[in-house]
Amino acid sequence: MLFAIAIDALNSLLLHAHRHGLLQRLTTRHAPSSISLFADDVVIFCHPPRQDLQVIRELLHVFGEVSGLRTDFTKCSPTPIRCEDPDLLTINTELACVVAPFPMTYLGIPLSVRKPSASSLQPIADKLSKKLASWRAMLLSRGERLALVCHVLSAMPSHILVLLALCRPPPPPVLKQINRILREFLWYDRKETQNGHGPVHWQRVCRPLELGGLGIPDLHRQGIAMRARWLWLQRTDPSKPWVHLHLPSDADTTAIFRTSTTWTVGDGRSCLFWTDYWLHGKSIADIAPSLLPLVPRRRRKSCTVAEGLSDRRWIADLHGALTPRALVEYVHLWQLLRPFTLSTTPDHLSWRWTANVLLHQLRINFYPYDLPILLMLHLQYKYRIIRVYLWKGVLFLLSNEAIDPSATNTPVSMLV
Incomplete structure (x- = not known):
């Protein structure tokens, strides 16, 4: 906790340097997000010019003198992402660190600028198998193995559940392999069997205790819940530094999030016009499904209610000829939107399933x-x-x- 509080002061120094033009902003459109913290591991993101690297080095020196947490550059490793050869020379000169190549593995997660392949996640399953090799499953009762599955084995792949959304097709093969390892350890005292099946269907085993299951976390659904929470925080907490980023989300996660949330429209600046549930508890996609394909995908993700209702700009988003069904839905939507007015209060997103x-x-x-x-x-x-x-x-x-x-x-x- 004390380390996290101290690192927050470092983040404030970086933000101060951004505000005064000493450091370049990572993006020109959004607020800077230059630091990532996990336990005692800190990652600082910056541009590779010489001035930025000198400022980063000086800020770390000042932070070390004040807090006592001095940076040992011999234990640090800069990782250039899409940098040119002159940038690599500048990094070696200014930081005097061993440069780590990219793509790389950080905290057990493979990092890359492309979508991860299923083979890149194979070390997660190998880590589970290695963990089982040190356990004497034959000496454990089924209740003890159940406790290990629920609280140890199921928790090991949890940090990659967001990453699994990027693999296609879902669920990825590594997730099925992890479930097979858990199932075989629970039922057969070992990590490998010939048929790979258990006496009870695995989906029933993963149900909560009050629904007749054993309470083992369903990794696929747990990943959906985790990604849906990211979508919730993106819409309700603008202070998050990753709000402007494109979050990994599959079709199931997006559908569950949109069905489980409803908007109370105020000024209409936060609610999306075409996809969010804001008009009488429904979305425009549900009210007029024939009109949605006529709207460009970029406009669906960016057009807010305030923007769409202003001078009826939502009409200009429709491109292409209207079919008879689309024409009927257009008239119906016009009648619903005509008496709708905005207020000065901010929009409010609420969760339905309380x-x-x-x-x-x-x-x-x-x-x-x-x-x-x-x-x-x-x-x-x-x-x-x-x-x-x-x-x-x-x-x-x-x-x-x-x-x-x-x-x-x-x-x-x-x-x-």
Whole structure:
């Protein structure tokens, strides 16, 4: 913790140098993000000109004199990314460090300017196998092996789950191999079997305990949840230094994030016009699906509600001829947008799936007139909350004088 606080002072020095023009900004459009911290490992990003390197070296010297955390350049390694030969000579002269080549492996993750291949992630599976070699699985009970799978083996590949989204096709082969290693260690006391199958389907094993599973993390779904959280932080916390970057996200993550969030539109400067759920709880893509292919992809990702409603600029985003269906959707969308007005308050993004929202949806959709559906869900999934509302619904109908339990067209008679 003390190290992180001290490194925050170094970050403030770098930001001060950026504001006064001593260091070049990494990008011309966004705020500088020049430092990355993980535990006691620090990475500083800068441009390769001589002036920038001299400023970085002097800032590290000043920071070391003040904090006592002096930099040993013999243990540092600059890594040039798309630099020319004169830049490499300048780096060797100014920093006097051993230059590390790029692409490289940092904190167990292969870094490259291109999408990682499945073979580059193979060392993760090899690390799991090496870990198993030191364990005497035959001397452990199944409960002890379950604890090791949940808290040790499943945690080892967690830091690469975001990286797995870049591999195609999803899920990558290395993820299937990791699941096979976990499955075989849990059921068969060893890391290799002939058939590779367990007595229970692995997706059922990865369910939570309250749903009949063993609580083992599902790495594929855990990766989706992690990437969805990145999307959430990108839209709700503009102070993050990586907000302007393109985050790795597959189709499943994007669909879950857009379905699970809803916007309360204020000034319309943060909410996207074409893809976010802001118009009566729906998105323009859902209201007018035939119009969305006519909008360029760049405009879908950049056009805000304020920009689209200003002088009806969303009409200019449509390129191409309108089909009869698209024309009907265009008129319907025009009628929905015409009375819509913006305010001065900022937009607010909210998460739909809270406990209160789920309970409210259960009361609205099932209670008390869909008892056969509740019974079917209870028999299939055995949810405790559904069982409670099932019997509450039965008691409600039996105690309601307006409903005759002996009739043949009531939910009670259908339930019986």
